Amino acid sequence: MSHSKAATIFNKDEKKVNWHDKALWFVRHKRDKSAHSVEGWEELRNLGQGIKAHMLSNLDNYLIQFEENALKNGVQVHWAQDGDEHNRIVHSILQEHNAKKVVKSKSMLTEECHLNPFLEADGIEVIDTDLGERIVQLAKEPPSHIVLPAIHKTKEDVDELFQEHLGTKPCDGDPQYLTGEARKHLREKFVSADAAITGVNFAIADTGGFVVCTNEGNADMGAHLAPVHIACMGVEKIIPKQEHLGVFLRLLGRSATGQHITTYSSHFKKPRNGAKMHIVIVDNGRTKQLSRPDFRASLQCIRCGACMNTCPIYRRSGGHSYDATIPGPIGSILSPGKDLKKHSSLPFASTLCGSCSDVCPVKIDIHAQLYKWRQIITKETEQPFVKKASMKMMGDMFAKPTKFEKVGKMARWSLRNLPKGVINSKPNVWGKERDLPTGPKESFDDWYKKRKKDE
Amino acid sequence: MSSRDAILSKIKDNKPDLLELPTINVDVFSDSRNVEDEFILKVEVAGGQVLKAASNDAVLDQINTMFPDSKVKYSTLENTADFNTVDFDAIKSPKELEDLDVLILESEIGVAENGAVWLKDATLPMRVLPFITKHLVIVLNKENLVPFMHQAYGKLIGEDHDFGVFLAGPSKTADIEQSLVIGAHGALSLTLFLK
Numbered sequence: 333m334s335h336s337k338a339a340t341i342f343n344k345d346e347k348k349v350n351w352h353d354k355a356l357w358f359v360r361h362k363r364d365k366s367a368h369s370v371e372g373w374e375e376l377r378n379l380g381q382g383i384k385a386h387m388l389s390n391l392d393n394y395l396i397q398f399e400e401n402a403l404k405n406g407v408q409v410h411w412a413q414d415g416d417e418h419n420r421i422v423h424s425i426l427q428e429h430n431a432k433k434v435v436k437s438k439s440m441l442t443e444e445c446h447l448n449p450f451l452e453a454d455g456i457e458v459i460d461t462d463l464g465e466r467i468v469q470l471a472k473e474p475p476s477h478i479v480l481p482a483i484h485k486t487k488e489d490v491d492e493l494f495q496e497h498l499g500t501k502p503c504d505g506d507p508q509y510l511t512g513e514a515r516k517h518l519r520e521k522f523v524s525a526d527a528a529i530t531g532v533n534f535a536i537a538d539t540g541g542f543v544v545c546t547n548e549g550n551a552d553m554g555a556h557l558a559p560v561h562i563a564c565m566g567v568e569k570i571i572p573k574q575e576h577l578g579v580f581l582r583l584l585g586r587s588a589t590g591q592h593i594t595t596y597s598s599h600f601k602k603p604r605n606g607a608k609m610h611i612v613i614v615d616n617g618r619t620k621q622l623s624r625p626d627f628r629a630s631l632q633c634i635r636c637g638a639c640m641n642t643c644p645i646y647r648r649s650g651g652h653s654y655d656a657t658i659p660g661p662i663g664s665i666l667s668p669g670k671d672l673k674k675h676s677s678l679p680f681a682s683t684l685c686g687s688c689s690d691v692c693p694v695k696i697d698i699h700a701q702l703y704k705w706r707q708i709i710t711k712e713t714e715q716p717f718v719k720k721a722s723m724k725m726m727g728d729m730f731a732k733p734t735k736f737e738k739v740g741k742m743a744r745w746s747l748r749n750l751p752k753g754v755i756n757s758k759p760n761v762w763g764k765e766r767d768l769p770t771g772p773k774e775s776f777d778d779w780y781k782k783r784k785k786d787e
Numbered sequence: 788m789s790s791r792d793a794i795l796s797k798i799k800d801n802k803p804d805l806l807e808l809p810t811i812n813v814d815v816f817s818d819s820r821n822v823e824d825e826f827i828l829k830v831e832v833a834g835g836q837v838l839k840a841a842s843n844d845a846v847l848d849q850i851n852t853m854f855p856d857s858k859v860k861y862s863t864l865e866n867t868a869d870f871n872t873v874d875f876d877a878i879k880s881p882k883e884l885e886d887l888d889v890l891i892l893e894s895e896i897g898v899a900e901n902g903a904v905w906l907k908d909a910t911l912p913m914r915v916l917p918f919i920t921k922h923l924v925i926v927l928n929k930e931n932l933v934p935f936m937h938q939a940y941g942k943l944i945g946e947d948h949d950f951g952v953f954l955a956g957p958s959k960t961a962d963i964e965q966s967l968v969i970g971a972h973g974a975l976s977l978t979l980f981l982k
Contacts, residue, residue: 375815388806411789523885596918597954599950604950
């Protein structure tokens with residue numbers, strides 16, 4: 333299904349869409365407030381961009397250095413070329429430790445690889461422990477946002493889900509009560525887990541360590557209690573030195589939720605006594621994206637979600653309408669690189685307003701890349717007849733000033749004189765759900781010429 | 788070819804020409820804020836509270852008043868053996884710490900810009916402690932406050948930690964309709980004592 337069709341379904345519940353829109357705009361506003369309180373914020377973004385761009389230009393060497401140090405730290409390192417190999421590696425580690433119960437903290441990579449169904453097929457219980465992720469797991473849905481996985485759910489939805497699955501009492505969606513019940517339910521899972529899986533926010537080449545950021549403490553509860561910790565990371569998570577965390581941890585929380593730092597920024601290096609630690613380094617299309625000069629900067633992403641919170645399309649269409657692991661503007665430039673045909677409508681799910689690029693903490697030129705993907709998609713995938721024909725007509729009109737003036741005159745007259753029923757009729761998609769402005773008497777060109785004459 | 792070599796060779800073929808690694812000039816970030824005031828403010832923003840104490844005894848007195856009903860307690864402060872009820876030699880698995888009510892730790896780095904404090908596993912009998920405890924108390928010397936994360940990492944250069952965490956406030960979540968709830972999986976409260 334194309335993004336616009338899926339978005340139409342999301343928009344059927346107007347009240348919910350309005351809430352979704354406002355809630356995310358509020359998060360964007362918190363981001364502004366906290367970013368503006370930092371002296372030198374733009375320099376911080378420049379550093380974030382520069383360090384990541386440098387990392388990509390030397391990625392093979394940094395990965396080798398990271399592996400060498402991680403091995404010295406007593407950590408086992410595995411490499412996976414694609415999602416399937418990643419899943420098989422994780423499965424074999426679990427088998428080796430006879431692990432049947434797994435707790436997992438947020439990891440978009442394991443979502444991307446569809447790890448949960450793979451493990452569940454072999455009878456392994458996988459519990460997502462981030463509250464938002466647990467909510468969508470119980471609802472059998474994918475996350476709709478990378479930082480706020482259950483942002484599309486109302487508190488009443490959660491109330492019902494918890495009654496059904498956790499046996500909670502009806503509470504009119506009281507977040508305090510529901511969170512407390514989730515804490516109890518997941519505490520049991522943490523204490524009885526045979527293995528913990530986490531993602532990686534940053535992997536440090538010069539120490540072989542890695543950092544995982546959470547607000548809930550679920551990654552730590554999992555990793556410090558279970559006898560085995562498996563951390564899964566994409567190749568692009570590397571940063572050269574530990575001191576670079578100073579830059580990224582200042583950027584990440586503020587860009588994501590407006591927090592000055594996440595509650596827990598946990599620095600893992602060696603397994604604790606008696607426990608085992610594994611790292612799985614995954615490609616799954618990333619090296620291919622690295623080969624595309626126009627799109628490789630998308631690999632600088634630190635997964636803060638700021639581009640989603642600010643995007644006028646995302647806020648009004650919801651994460652699920654993108655039908656991709658990573659939704660929103662950043663997802664729309666990452667996904668076509670994986671499957672151009674499946675994700676061909678995503679780069680068009682944008683007004684190209686550029687707000688995503690403005691808030692990106694590592695200065696990815698997201699809106700420029702959306703535009704560039706459109707050029708490729710239009711050439712390589714079949715476009716609907718109406719779109720092709722109208723683009724051709726428009727191109728012709730814009731190329732000829734006299735034709736443009738004639739059409740403009742007609743349009744201005746029509747907007748002034750035609751009845752509303754005609755202006756807002758079905759074929760005019762611009763008149764859907766909105767009133768068009770009254771057509772002005774003169775064109776800009778007329779106005780400008782008159783003004784010149786009066787000078 | 789192994790997957791490792793295949794990935795590395797693809798990167799080698801596909802990566803752009805080497806770009807320079809930027810250097811961090813900390814001066815561009817300096818502002819006129821008072822480090823102690825800013826730290827207190829940011830801990831409160833993160834959901835914690837900051838109290839003053841002149842000595843470890845004063846810390847214990849206040850904690851005993853704050854949590855009078857607590858049964859399972861542990862402190863890593865010097866000369867606080869009377870406070871402790873946990874015998875780590877007898878504990879076989881970190882899971883046995885589930886009932887820990889109050890934990891008191893010391894930190895050697897506090898960051899003013901975000902209220903985070905550094906905890907390292909060399910000072911923790913078990914890594915899970917600061918996460919599994921119901922109430923977390925951290926004692927920090929004023930002289931150990933730094934303005935930004937950059938200086939905090941500056942202090943960590945040359946130190947070797949098997950595990951460490953920058954911790955800001957109690958655990959929290961806003962995953963249900965963006966309503967902030969303090970106490971997700973980790974500590975339900977955080978109290979910081981500035982010495």
